[in-house]
Amino acid sequence: MTLKVDAIRECLEGVIPGTVATASLDGTPNIAYLSQVQFVDSDHVALSYQFFNKTRQNIMVNPRAALVVTSPLSATQYRLSLEYLRTETSGPLFESMKAKLAGIASHTGMSGVFRLLGSDVFHVLDIERLPGESLPAPPPQHNLLAALRTCTERLAPCTDLEKLLSETLSCLDRQFGIHHTMVLMLDEASQRLYTVASQGYEESGVGSEIPLGQGVIGVAAREGTPIRIGHMNSEYAYSRAIRESAEHSDWASALETEIPLPGLRESRSQLAVPILASQRLLGVLYVESPRDLRFTYDDEDALVSLAGQLGMAMHLLQQAAESSEDAPAASADPEPAKGLPLVIRHFPENDSVFLGDDYLIKGVAGSIFWTLLRDYADKQRTEFTNRELRLDSRVRLPDVSDNLEARLILLGKRLIERSAAIRIEKTGRGRFRLRVDRPIRLSEA
Structure with a gap:
């Protein structure tokens, strides 16, 4: 086989429906349009199995089929000789085809009709370019x-x-x-x-x-x-x-x-x-x-x-x-915050945190924020390290490999978006400072 499937993948995007030819045991041919042909690898494709029709019946008794696909870029046609291997009804290939078929069905107004029952996987025995005029392929938009x-x-x-x-x-x-x-x-x-x-x-x-x-x-x-x-x-x-x-x-x-x-x-x-x-x-x-x-x-x-x-x-x-986290800097006494106190409420059931009546965050990020606020209120702490947070039982990280940095990024962005009087400022590798610009009053629900 001189051509491989990966060389003609643009033909499998579903822009132009493919046609599949099968035959019964007595040699009676059947030709049908296909909703979807999925690239699997350079030697395999998958066809959508949606109905128990004549095509399906023929494949179950005679595993050979011929598939014609067309390039939407150049109008070049290719004929693929196929041999049926198996049907997948779950897993990555099935889910990928199911999602793509749902998009095709929605686009063609057939959402109530198209439903993927399985992904029929075929071995590609040969690929032949069919004679006929073709157009030059347009240049790609990006390299x-x-x-x-x-x-x-x-x-x-x-x-x-x-x-x-x-x-x-x-x-x-x-x-x-x-x-x-x-x-x-x-x-x-x-x-x-x-x-x-x-x-x-x-x-x-x-x-x-x-x-x-x-x-x-x-x-x-x-x-x-x-x-x-x-x-x-x-x-x-x-x-x-x-x-x-x-x-x-x-x-x-x-x-x-x-x-x-x-x-x-x-x-x-x-x-x-x-x-x-x-x-x-x-x-x-x-x-x-x-x-x-x-x-x-x-x-x-x-x-x-x-x-x-x-x-x-x-x-x-x-x-x-x-x-390799930096050692924490010595915590200086924070400057007295000015203005009206901000009531910060915490709900332990899901670690949701509210700034006044304004929802901020929940989950692990909420637990982290509440821990920082407790240390600020009780101990006047403003300097913290990621390492100590990982080991702090109050935070309840679900796994030692859970991405703490991502939670801190999330928390910091939410504080900025909510225009809160509290900020998280990075001060070194694995180190940050809690900046509080307004008096706070903590309330545990």
Whole structure:
């Protein structure tokens, strides 16, 4: 086989439906249109199994098939000789095809009809270019290898997580031309993802959450595989964060504790890529666009590579932070804060924290903030280290490898966004200062 499947991946984007030919045991042929052909690797493709129709019946008794696909860029047609291997009804391949098919169904007005029953995996025995006129392929909008190289060079010098995340999103904007991006980190204890950085939105959405398995982002995280959709689709749209007010507190349940996820009002293309380090899920890199079919297989490959570098950099930064933090500076007595006291309320059920009646944060970040405030109020402390927080039983970090730096970044950004009279200021490697510009009064619910 002179051609490999990865050389004709643009034919598998679903822009032009493929046609598949099968035959029964007695040789009776059948030709049908296909909703979806999925690239698996250079020698395999997967076809969508949606109905128990004649095509399916033939494949079950005669595993050979012929598939014709067309390039939407040049109109070149290719015929693939296939041999059926297996059907997958769960797992990364199935979930990826299910999400993409939902987008196709929504785009064609067939959401109530299209439903993926399985992913039929075929071995590609041969690929033949069919005779006929073709058009010259348009030049690519971006050289993805050059963009990836530039990103690698810019991420290498980053020595802290906040700079690393900022540079990643900036690279996506400037080098890849992707203007709406976010990074979410995994909270293993709650099995939820929380937004720690975003770019291109009116509201940052920092602190917003989404459960594993929900929407494009949650499915990509749960399955550990990229999920890409080329058309608007409500089934895989990420919804607003679920309200989780304390059940046993009348006061807390009456207040708003929801941070909306950032996102485009009409997101027509979406790509979510897991961020992994040594096969461990750290979070998700998510990009979207108001254009249909904005992200291709090549974009997916490039962002998977970028997410791999991001995950390894996060892992190395965390290891370095745990082993080489600066010693804490001597705490000076804080200057007396001026103004009216700010009442800060804490609800232990979910560690939610309110500045007056204004919701700030919850979960591990809320527990960290309350611990810092208690030490400030009781001991007049303003200087802290990441290491002591990791070992402080009051914080209740779910795992020693949980990314404390990400929680501090999240907390610091939320304080800035809420225009609070409290700030977290980095003062060295693994060191920071709590700055309080207004008297505070702590209230434990």
